[in-house]
Amino acid sequence: MLRFVRFKSHAVSCSEFQLKCGVEIHTQLNTNAKLFSLSSNNSFNSKPNKFISYFDIALPGTQPILNNEALLYALKLSKALNSSVNLNSSFDRKHYFYGDQPLGYQITQHFQPIAKGGYLKIFPRDGVKDELTVEIEQLQIEQDTGKSVYFEEEISSSGTSTKGSLTLSKIDLNRANLPLIEMVTKPNFTDANQVKIFIKKFQNLVRYLNICTGDLETGAMRIDVNVSVNGNSRVELKNLSTTSSVINAIKFEYKRQVQLIKDNKESEIVQETRGWDGKRTNSLRNKETSLDYKYFPDPELPKIHLDSKIMDQLSIGILPDEMLTKLINRPYQLSLKDATILTNDLSLLDYYLKLFELSINSPNNQNTKLPGNFVIHELLGNFAKLNLKFDSNLISVSKLNELLELINTNKITQSSAKLLLQHLFNNQDDINKNLFELVEEFDLIKQDDNNNQNNSKEIETICEEIISQNPKTVKNLNSKPNGLKFLIGQAMRLTQGKINALDFENQFKKLLNL
């Protein structure tokens, strides 16, 4: 029986209930101005209705003027996704009434979107089992809507005793007319993890392009998902505000549909839009109650005519996959793990690259791995210990480079440098002090081991002392050779890492005839 199941699961990939999933991502562009007006793009956490122009609130007699910056950002994303750009795209109107939709329609690209096709690949190193090419359906530029904030108001009518509450909405139009790019993928995903990895990778991509913060929490990026099982009707999932809600909603919807199939209720799986309330998906509207958006070409916005050479001339800089390859090769030679950490965090990456640059250009540079080790393990480690997020300003790149210089010029050992860094984190007032003064203050100067008689004498004394204090370890050295490391560790601790471990090792071997 087991064998049979295994055989079968191979034949149909993983299960007899095949999930097919596509995503629709709205990326809010961080341009200076809005999509069709000059009001500034500053919607998050601002005073409501502070950043609005006459056009944004659809005053009579106003007209849209396309912000070319948004167009440029859309072209950058198209290039990064290998999409083919439409040299004659245009804007259309999508009609629906809503309190936070001032025009009564959204200006979008329905008939001639800015780009079609393209792909983004996700690899095992990104966290998926097998490489997956996620195909892009199309990219379209469109306006964001305002925001509705709902609140309850108590009502009481005088004269009678009837009381109740009324749900009202307040409208903030700071977000209205901000530029968005809607990207739709083909239903290439077969499990929720792939979607998660894709979202992460796409977030990182837009951050590299510097066209969006990529944050889901602020609403700068919004994700809808469509789910179908075994080729049944497609269900669209909305109101997914975090990556985990995306994943949980997919998993829930998958299970719901699988159960319906198992119960022979496949007919109950209908084409519809469902919302996610944090626990389950609920039907919002189906085909019968869906809106007719009455799309038609905007009669006053000119077509976007692009020069056929524009995509060749457009430079988008280095992208995450390329960056990862760069970091694991010369001169950086980072491990895949470290390179991945850096690639996924632009500010950390920037910090590292600056430090590497300073360090490699130093005449004293001895070790190209030192910057990576210190940034990823020591610096990040200290931030983690204090439960802080990485902040490139706390220990400046030049400060950390000073520390590496002390190692490279043999002034202090790596262990001392690590201790010193930890000291700076714990005593942030000392950050602005001269590093070398601190080294002297804490007596961390590396002892010159070769020409200093006193020093070798001291080493001998220390080693003898440790041998006498640890007779058991010494006695068992033949059967437990790791004991030597323990002894060296004791010596290092006593001298606070000022002396090289190798000197102690040699001395111990000499004293113990090893």
Added chain:
Amino acid sequence: MSTSATTSKTARLLEKITSAQAKYNIFTSIRKTDQLRDVGTTTAAIKDNICTIEEPTTSASGILKNYISPFEATVVTKMKQFGTTIVGKTNLDEFGMGSANTNSIFGTTYNPLFPNEKRIPGGSSGGSAAAVAAGVVDYAIGTDTGGSVRVPGAFCGVYGLKPSYGRISRWGVLAYAQSLDTVGVLAKDLDLLEKVYYKLDGYDIKDPTSLSPEYRKQITKLQETHKDKENLRIGIPEEFILDLLSDKVKSGLIQSLIKLLEAGHEIVPISIPNIRYAIYVYFTIASSEASSNLARYDGIRYGVRSSEDINNYAKTRTEGFGKIVQDRLILGNYNLSSDSFEKNFLKAIQVRNELRVQFNKVFKFPNVFNSSREVGDIDFILSPTTTSTAPLAEDFENQTIPEGYAMDILAAPASLAGLPALSVPWYVDDDIPIGLQIVSQYGNDAQLFTAARLLRSLNI
């Protein structure tokens, strides 16, 4: 000028305006004495669908009856800059939808050409045409989407200019159907009309449909190389010779053609087949665009809101819009609905594009937007502006809806093709002129004025 002289000039102007208003119901707002203290050499009125900051901009709609714009239209700023004194805002058909000026929350405007009868002034810029005809202003600004300046111009016996699409800025002009909307000018004096047109004509960065400086340059260059010859070839499209034409209009047209022939010009029968469909195409496109443009009037951010609307806007729109606007919004929504989009809206767009091509084949002057630059040998097109002179208000009210739509039948083709057109008064046998419509190639607005001067010189 002394203070007392200024005061008396203002007083005389206000007196004229007030008595014309009492008789013809021309204005939606009249400026006050202190706003008219420095009356310049030229006075004008502005159609109430164009934004000003001094008074409400209502578009003659209940939904905007309390709306005051925080900014003014580019045309208004320009008028002030060249010294025009604006006396007030004029009545219109609600949102420009109508050709009689009977469809307004301010009531019907009457035609000053007939002081003893209740005749319509034409629409939708009826108030503007009436203000000029009544002699209370030197010129008036209107808007023309499918004949809204030319039809009232013809009915009120004044010049009515619809420039090429995109020549005069639409910033601050309430949209009815943007692919057709133009700002136009009405005046009794042809020279003043021309002067005002050249002051208002110009690129505006705020209007995405404004004719670009590059195309303007190209047109100017073309105009330098296309000087009119002594004897002109004047095209008469057979599609404009309708059974609908009244006897007076027919005889006026024939009279003008004879005079032109006598003056040594050629009259050339031509055919522009899609003119036949223009009125259907016009109402399909205009209603579709209007249904979209008027979607913003929900009473939430500005304008009038129904007391019954708390979380909705349906009641606001039912109470705020008049019957004709509601009919056109329903028609437009129907045309754009997914069931009829292709067979109605897209079909109309296709017929409109063919119409443009057909016009291009007729004119000697090339269309800058036509890359093939295919041309014909006609200098300008001549037709009546309207099928009759101004009807009585009660006769108009008794018309069927399609009969009402037919008012724009001769004016809509130029609107669909974006062409410049000018309605010129032509006196037949009494002091009530008919309107003759001159149509030129796109961008060649200048020719309208020379052709109008020619007609004026022959109408003696």
